[in-house]
Amino acid sequence: MLQGWVIVLTSFAYLGLLFAVAYYADRRADAGRSVIDSPYIYSLSLAVYATAWTFYGSVGRAAVDGVGFLPIYIGPTLMIALWWVVMRKILRISKQHRITSLADFIASRYGKSALLGGVVTVIAVIGILPYISLQLKAVSNSFTIVLQYPEIVMPAKLGAVPLLQDTAFWVALILAAFTILFGTRHLDAAEHHEGMVAAIAFESLVKLVAFIAVGAWVSWGIYNGWGDLFARSAAEPKLAAMLTPFDGVAGSYSGWVWLTILSMLAIMFLPRQFQVTVIENKDEKHLNKAIWLFPLYMLAINLFVLPIAFGGLLHFPEGGVDADTFVLTLPMAEKQELLALAVFIGGLSAATGMVIVETIALSTMICNDLVMPVLLRLRALRLNEQPDLSGLLLGIRRGAIVFLLLLGYLYFRLAGEAYALVSIGLISFAAVAQFAPAALGGIFWMGGTRLGALAGLGAGFAVWFYTLLLPAFARSGWLPLGLLENGPFGIELLKPLALFGVGGLDNITHAMIWSMTANIGAYVGVSLLRAPGAEETRQASLFVDVLRRPAEPGGPRFWRGTAPTPELFNLLARFVGLANAAEAFADYARRHGQEKPEAHPEADAELVHHVETQLAGVIGAASAHIMVASVVKEEALSLEEVRAMLDEASQIIVYSHRLEQKSQELERATQELRAANERLTELDRLKDDFVSTVSHELRTPLTSIRAFSEILHDNPELAVAERTRFLNIVIKETERLTRLINQILDVSKLESGRAEWHESLIDLREVIEDTIAATSQLFKERDARLVRRLPAEVPKVVADLDRIVQVVLNLLSNAVKFVEPGRGLVEVTLTEERGFLRVDVRDNGPGIHPADQDVIFDKFRQAGDTLTGKPQGSGLGLHISRRIVEHYGGRMWVSSRAGEGACFSFTLPLAREAALA
């Protein structure tokens, strides 16, 4: 079933399906229900990293040196761990400045330099070109191979074909048309290509499924699982060596490490990665999930690389089949037509995904950072007077896409056969790695300057060109091979593959060491030579401090100058169309609460900045700056002024930090005040309770004194015995009153802290003995027994003797008061604990209900219902006792169960040695 027309038809059907996906996503986006607004789609779109190079080339590389393909995916995993720090910053910057491409990003950082943007674009185009041609090669090779079915013939053996019969040529043209349809159907001010992203995400799924399918089939279809496969490989002497690929010396790992570093940089600075990661990002939060989902994708697509590589090597032991094609030739050799077709489609997705995104990214760069700045400066073209330039912009981009693909084809045609897939990809990686110092330095280091970035990029690129591209040309036969063997003009020190005599490294490691040295050295060195200018300082501050500034930052603060509003409006309309321009102005009006900004004759600085940002979203920062400058009467700011403004800005930040602190402090103080207020209210309520309780307690004896006094007064003829009895009651009640008032005074003194304490060393045993003696009358009256358990001798404590007597007396009299007359038993125990003396007074009275055990220490609280039960005391004794004990650092508590008596205990800390002396 693998006839030519089936393959072509399937391919076109697949491309049609892709287009349908993109069309659907675009429609949904227009309706405001974006399908790509999801972290999962975002993660899948990042997988555009896995190109045909991954799909076919990984196996090829694995078949040569075992694990050499892994750093290309492990490096990005490590880099992505740093994305939380690095990429969040780049995303924030790019959204605020409406960055349209990597070139725009770097140009914008270094003072919106059009020259720098152009240089980045040129490097990117030259560096990526081999990579694009690699995709063309992969598609056309796989197509050619499938066509030969059931024979397995390598394309290189088929010989040169004329242009019009060359599949790669047609592939290039079809892809160009397809990319134009995807990427440049209309001009989007935000440079978002929702349809393209949806299609890319879909392709990522297709290539993953296809690769895993063929991997699983090789592992379990041809062989009996991985164990069988690797055991057979270990039996072959040639393959066994690849199971331990490092040859034991530390030096053999350096190539591995440099490949890891190279891939770490590539994942950030490949134009297509920058496009999907930064430009097409819908929401900064999508990054979170992508940080682990995307590495997981890379792990999954690499899982079967080694089994396929070893399977291929075992299956075609005589060679003659290129390892780069194992993914396809294994199913073909086993007559699995459907699987072979699936692989072909998988490879097609990998290649088309890469080509589409890469050429869109590069065409944006070519248009915004290379062609437009030049066109705008050419006054002869009178572009300033054109009413609508959006057609021109689209035209340039479409032209750039065709140009790039034809150039890629040319490279393929002329040089394609000299290298395996992986080597070509690595040359491109090394080229984009040159952007790293300027881009990463630019977001973390204020001191990097435009000249420094130019010097670094220039030096790095020159070294890359000399050590990687020239040798590639030489091997393709464009240059004499003698250049590699003897150096230029026979100068050995300048040999491109062993610069300054440093040999013995693989070409990528060698090129990376020298180009990074030159790049970073020149960037830092030249930056330090001269201080940055005004525009550079301003942009540097906006980039480096982006996370510390509030959104919509400082542009306006740095602007001084105004522009006629109509001219500004027309300028914007020329690039984005009338409707979009009106929309942008309306948006500005909404956010600033202005009626109609276009009605004012003079636009203020903020509106000018707004227009420039909008424009930057279409033509890039550098071009936008040129365009706006042509209508704005900007007063040039001197470096001193920019510095002053920056200082002011950073002071404002400091102030706002302080303000935030102050307001937090204020909030804390408010809370404390509120708590204090609540406590005061509570205290006030307690005081009211106290007063009313006291009045109540005082009134009871007073009432009875008054009643009996009145009886005595009104009945002079009362019998003497009766009179004496009444007078006795009056005396008793008066005593009770006195006692009560004394206790109330005591409480108030204790509570206000005005109580007087006369400390001395006292012997608690003696105190207890004395108090027992003093209460013996009470015990006799109620016929209660008292048991004492006192040690012969105890250490002394420091306390006020009278107060402690008061406490013990209170406990004893309470105990005897509550026991049943005639059967009462009170136990007094004194024990020494660690650092404390403990006194327990246990009785066999009715006990105290658990609910009451806490409240009996409160003022005027007694166990039981005070209204019905007969009050047996003032309700202040325990409260005072506890306060006294706590004053000396002791504790007082009660343990009891209803019906089983109660045990009141208190502790007093022992006197310290010093006090004893």
Place this chain on the structure above:
Amino acid sequence: MGEFDVRGQRLAALCLLGLLLFNYPLLAVFNVQGALFGVPVLYAYFFLAWALLIALMALVIERRG
């Protein structure tokens, strides 16, 4: 809020861990003959360590607070 908040620090530490795991001399430790569940030791090590790293990254990202 700077770039290096708690999560940033944890992830940066994982990056360093990865640099350690996939570098000399740890690679040399596993660059030996033999097989783990039928898979050559070095290859098994690569994919297990890689999976571990991704799992830790997911843990740092997805854990609340």
